[in-house]
Amino acid sequence: MASEITPITMPKFGLAMTEGKVAGWMIAPGKPVKAGDELVDIETSKITNSFESPASGILRRQVAPNGETLPVGALIAVVADASVPDTEIDAFITRFQSEFAANNTSDEGAEAAVEPTLVTVGTHTLRVHDLGTGDATPLVLIHGFGGDLKNWMLNHAALAHGRRVIAFDLPGHGGSSKDVGPGTLEFFADVTAQMLDHFNLSRVHVMGHSLGGGIALTLARIAPGRVASLSLIAPAGLGAQVNMTFINGFIEADRTRALQDVLKFLVHDKSLIGRRMTDDVLRYKRLDGAQAALQAVAAACFPGGKQGDDLRPVLTGGQVPATLLWGEEDEILPVTEADGLPEAITRHVFSGIGHMPQLECASDVNGIVETFLKQHDH
Structure with a gap:
């Protein structure tokens, strides 16, 4: 069922952006969301911008609370259909967090590859x-x-x-x-x-x-x-x-x-x-x-x-x-x-x-x- 789970990650708004702050959630956990709906405000050193949901479903988890600063690519929320069990959601989050931490160093190398x-x-x-x-x-x-x-x-x-x-x-x-x-x-x-x-x-x-x-x-x-x-x-x-x-x-x-x-x-x-x-x-x-x-x-x-x-x-x-x-x-x-x-x-x-x-x-x-x-x- 992991394919039915959509990770919401810290977006990259600017070329120099390496991290962002969760400035305010617009959708509460457990509420439905449609692809394209404004989901959360993200604050960078230059601007605050709304981030839209890439998928439709239920906002099953807000992994990052208001005020938390996280690197680009970090998990901030999970969207999934109501039929996906909570145990699947929890397992997905645990696996994502573990893989993100393990790959953080290699991600930095990949980031350098897409610089101007x-x-x-x-x-x-x-x-x-x-x-x-x-x-x-x-x-x-x-x-x-x-x-x-x-x-x-x-x-x-x-x-x-x-x-x-x-x-x-x-x-x-x-x-x-x-x-x-x-x-x-x-x-x-x-x-x-x-x-x-x-x-x-x-x-x-x-x-x-x-x-x-x-x-x-x-x-x-x-x-x-x-x-x-x-x-x-x-x-x-x-x-x-x-x-x-x-x-x-x-x-x-x-x-x-x-x-x-x-x-x-x-x-x-x-x-x-x-x-x-x-x-x-x-x-x-x-x-x-x-x-x-x-x-x-x-x-x-x-x-x-x-x-x-x-x-x-x-x-x-x-x-x-x-x-x-x-x-x-x-x-x-x-x-x-x-x-x-x-x-x-x-x-x-x-x-x-x-x-x-x-x-x-x-x-x-x-x-x-x-x-x-x-x-x-x-």
Whole structure:
């Protein structure tokens, strides 16, 4: 009967996450739960996020009480059908705990194997984080202006169930080399296509945020046969408006307080922009070539303080299935940019959310995107 028992383990929300704290259970022991129901709040050093049940059944045991901190992968609960005897549940927990303790050392070695790596793509060195396996069509994640692959820390692993999911730092960003050529969306789309060639990926789903959404749309324009679908979060390319106070402020800020104030444009819940996150961004901005790269990208993509690329025809042409996700309180690219698109393109607007829904309402975004991807696999 062990096959009818589902272990609920401490999730891994971020690349650097090694442990999490049980901040609060939302389902009591003995109560029914459905797959996708919010089960427990998990607190990390950076954020508190809801974790959804991966299975339906009865919450038979809460192994970890509120307030307990455990390593990633540790057992925190058990879900099983009511027909599974208590003795089976107890035996399962005992066996799991014993095996987890015994394998903890080898798990650390496995963890190191899935950390980001550097790959050479043409004349560029890209930092790439490659997770997941399976028969489903792979997914590529493209971050936005000034970001890096950590922008997907609450989405990457969650979407890598049964499919390969690749996140990477764009040239000029994060741990990638800083040459951005002309700095255009087409340049970045071409580098993305070269990366697909590097990994022998002929066709992929693409999920892009902000400038990364514009890159995803550009890739679909120049190589529609390689893009199975587009999941676009507040994408560039659908209108002229852009918050240049943010763009210029991000480029120019060279002190923690000034940068923190600029980063707060990204979210509706300003408390999410903490000192640690700000310091991480500031360290990147101080790397050789980073400042010049950002200036080149801004000049190419936002000439005269407006968006320079009209990518609406990619969506109105209907060649590639697409879904839009947007925060109603977006202060960078207004949600009204999506007005007037064909009804076939589903649009999800999140109230009380800013420019980064993948951070502010990660569970909702992950659920919507996972369903959409499955509809358009192969």
